[in-house]
Amino acid sequence: MRERDLIKLEFFQVLERLKTYTHSKATERFVDQIRPLTDRQLLEENIRLVEDFVHVYEEISLYKFDDVEDLIKKSSIKDYILSVEEALSLLKVLRLIKEVRKVIGEKVQTYKNLAHITKSLYLFSYLENAIESVIDPRGFVKDSASEELRDIRYKIRETEKEILKRLESVFSRPDADRVFSDKFVAYKNGRYVLPVKTTEVKKIVGVVHGTSSSGFTTYVEPQSVIELNNRLTVLRDEEEDEVKRILKRLSSLVGEQSQRLLEAFRTLIKVDYLYAVVKFSKEYEGKFPQIGDYVDLSGVRHPLLIFLKEDVVPIDIRIKDKRGLLLTGPNTGGKTVALKTLGLCSLLFQSGIPIPVEEATLPVFEKIFIDIGDEQSIEQSLSTFSSHMTNIADFIPLIDEKTLVLLDELGAGTDPVEGSALGIALLEYLKEKRAFVFATTHHTPIKVYALSSDYYIPASALFDKESLRPLYKIIYDAVGESMALAVAQRCGIPEEVLLKAKEFLPAGFEEYFSARDTLEEYIKEYGERLKELEEEKNKLERLIKEQERIKEELEKKKKEEINRVIRDLKDRFEEFLFEAEKHIRSIRDRQRIKELFREKVENAYREEVEEDLQVGDWVEFLGSKGKILELKDDRANVLFGNVKAWVKTAQLKKIEAPSEESPPEKIFEFKKGLTSEINLIGFSVEEALAKLDLFLQEAHSMGLKSVKVIHGYGVLKKAVQDFLSSSSIVIFHREGYPKEGGSGTSLVYLTKD
Structure with missing residues (x-):
């Protein structure tokens, strides 16, 4: 884009004001180099960066820093x-880099575009320590x-x-x-001397190093x-x-x-610039337009x-x-301001x-040209009209469909x-x-042309005819009166x-303006109602x-409350079971109570929070996330990492699908390392039965058909066999054959369900 167009649109004045929000001469130099981007992708990246920076700028404490690029x-x-x-x-710069990196680094997970900044905000702890130590x-x-x-x-x-003592x-x-003009030790020419009255200088044996401006005092270095x-000078x-x-060693580092x-x-510097942009735009509550084709x-x-x-x-x-x-x-109706507003905001x-706007859509222009104001040039012997034509002739060969052309007072001069x-x-x-065009004019033939054009929208800047003051509003699909006579008055x-001027107006001119005013009133009224x-x-x-948001929140709170109540009930049942076990001697009775409790909880959970699961949904089970491959009755075949398992749908919680960038989910350990046998030897009866219960449930959930239980002989063997006989997921069990471990083991066959 041409520098002259940027100047006419006061682009550099905005940059000058922007520089007042920076903290370094280096950033001011960076601001001076800012120019409009024409690459849409690069522009979108910059916009996303600014929008993310808005969320962190208040936490960044920037202070004045020097331009250290040259050093x-x-x-x-x-x-x-x-x-x-x-x-x-x-x-000072190294410390500031470290502080900025710490603040922004904590926000990168939330605001991804800030990663472009942190990746080059290197830490220099060794260099920082080296400078501080020196x-x-x-x-x-x-x-x-x-x-x-x-x-x-x-030694110095x-x-x-010693010198001062002497x-x-x-x-x-x-x-x-009588000899000294003052009783203090002076320092002249890098040597310690005494202030001797010039009239008494011969009474001190030594070297003279000059006199005071008044000549009253002579500075003498005594022989002693x-x-x-001399030694001090060498040191x-x-x-x-x-x-x-x-x-030099530090400079080398x-x-x-x-x-x-x-x-x-x-x-x-880029961080300081972003900080300035955000602070500057906050002054007028700026925002970015959407990118569009209008x-x-x-x-x-x-x-x-x-x-x-x-x-x-x-x-x-x-x-x-x-x-x-x-x-x-x-004139003075705000036409030129509107034209420059579009150009400068673009x-x-x-x-x-960001620009001061409520809502906006703008194209990305590759070129913006403007012809505005008094272009008269005395140096080049050009009149105002000639200067306008020269300017337009300069840019007209460069115009295409990605160009914005701004023409003020078209046809004037x-x-x-x-x-x-x-x-x-x-x-x-x-x-x-096919260029985008915003033009202003007073010429009636051009106004009439716009009324019948399929390319140009006629519009009028509103003017209060009572006070003869501009209203700074634009009505569309209408042409405005120049009101030359009213303004002249x-x-x-x-x-x-x-x-006299009215006498020279063409016949019917006043009737035309009256009809047009009436039409404009209708248009204005229509526009207000439309708005x-x-x-x-x-x-x-x-x-x-x-309403939709409130509904979603209520549904979410409802599910959370149901889950909370069920968790609370489950905790209470667990307490009850713990207390009951103290008084129940029969293992078979204990197992029946457990089975009854588990059945009741699962039924309650299924009735209240069972979700509509589909093949392909992502679910969570015991803290691990997986994808449903198949559904059958009340069970689901779920892929957890590289492991497939059949799990009851009542035990699954539906979740959002993880993003592609998410690390692969770790499968819970017992699934990944589950064997088909468990060794209960060395545990008390209570501990052994608790472990056996969990092991069988896990094996059943994984779809294992049979498992081996090593229990040894005696009391533990009998307790285990009683437990297996009462379990609802065990089809039958038998003692192991000699090659399977003998009677100290049991082979357990599990139900398919």
């Missing part, structure tokens, strides 16, 4: 040494950065102590008040500290060399990570006017069914920035007859190219001039949706 690039250059300030700036937050290299630096600085401090002792001379000051040089060596650092920093902006406002004026009146802009809109009406939308003819010809040309043109009907329709649809 990261320099660090990869051999022998480059980072300054302490640069290292601290980089450390650089003090106050802006200097720590003593602990190296053993050598610690030793050098220790000791030497300074110099301060000089102030104890009897004539000190010259050697110490200072050694300190500087060691600091450089430490910073940064250089090794320069590519990943650049990628992470640019992602941080223009429909309901309740749209100009994105800049919102910040400049209070109570900006929203308008409706529609280019629907047809592909062109011709807006008429008086640019912002395609830049991934020249003879009205020729201007109208040229304007109609341009509209016809744009029609042949308001501007102070004498009455006699206006009366009321639309609102009622939308209200009714919302009520229906709300």
Whole structure:
């Protein structure tokens, strides 16, 4: 898209305002490079990213950070040494990257599009620790950065102590008040000196290092500290060399990570940009339009006017069914603002920035051209009309069906007859190219052309004729009056001039305007009633949706309550059974109570919550998820991972089908590793019977025909055989043959049901 069109539509002014919400000069530079996208897929990705970011931006604490891109690039250059300030700036960025990654990373599972951000927000814990261990937050290299630096600085401090001790002792001379201008140790030219009165300077043996601006004081380095000051200078040089060596080593570490650092920093800039976009759009409750093949902006406002004026009146802009809109009406009626609103909102939308609109649909334009305002050019000796024609001639060869053309005051600036003819010809040309067109005009021939066009929708900007003020509303399928005489009267043109003008109007002109006004009133009334009907329709649809939602919630709560009651009853029965078992000595009676309890619970569950299961449904059983392969009576053949099992439908819970991205469900362990035998030796009778009961139920659910029970001899054998005789799922049982384990085992044959 042409820069001149972006300028005319005030696109860059919006970007300037957007920059006030950023936290870094680097982000401001990024904003300067933003341009509208023409690739639909890329635009949709950007929109989804912004929409997901809306849900997390309040949890992100961004603060001012420096532009470290150049220093990261320099660090990869051999022998480059980072300054302490640069290292601290980089450390601040690394900490911010870590904080941002933590917040966004916690939301990625819910808002999938944020993964595009987190995957390049690398962590640099080693580098962060390295900087912290070397650089003090106050802006200097720590003593602990190296053993050598610690030793050098220790020597510097000791030497300074000795120098100060010797110099301060000089102030104890009897004539000190007469010799020294002040009793403090000064520091000149990297050496410690004393402030001596210039008139007394010969009384101090040493080296002069200058005088004060008034000449009253001369700074003298006494002979007694010259050697110490020399030693201190050498130590200072050694300190500087060691600091450089430490910073060079640190710079090398940064250089090794320069590519990943650049990628992470640019992602941080993108996060800051997204934060600015969301904060900016929240100022006007912006939202993204749907992508479609027509223009429909309901309740749209100009994105800049919102910040400049209070109570900006929203308008409706529609280019629907047809592909062109011709807006008429008086000057100051809001035609140009409407035209620029469409253009600017399209640019912002395609830049991934929400727009101030209630509901909207927009195409993705590959090109947007505008011809607007005073195009006069003194430098190029072009009149206003010539400049308009030059501009249009420049973009007209580039127009196609994916182009939006905005033409303000079509046909103006020249003879009205020729201007109208040229304007109609341009509209016809744009029609042949299938372009989207929004044009404004005052010329009657162009208005009449639009009324009979199958490509252009005539529309009028409403104007209050009593107050002569614009209403900032558009009515469609109507043409508006320019109201030149009324506006001229308001501007102070004498009455006699206006009366004279009316005399020169063509015959029947006033009757035409009267009839048109009546028609516009009908259209306005029809439009208002149509809008009321639309609102009622939308209200009714919302009520229906709300009723459906409430119904679903009630059904869900009903099922949850039924399940809760059944779980509660089951827990109570379990308690009852536990208590009853203490008083029941007969294993056969105990088993009958269990069977009765299980039967009652299953019947209750089947009657209350049994769901309509179908082949292909996904279900849950004992915490594992599977798919129904076959249904037979009250049982279902379910595939759990790689294992098939027949399960009673009353024991299954219907669930949503897992997404393709979901990891494969783990099958419950007893299904995957179930053998056809159980060893009860070593357990008490109570423990053994409990384990046997569970084992038989699992085997029966898996469809096993027979199992082997190892019980040994004595009391446990008798208890097991009594239990098997009373079980409803056991057809018969027998002692094992010698090759099957002998009489210490039992072979159990299970029912098919």
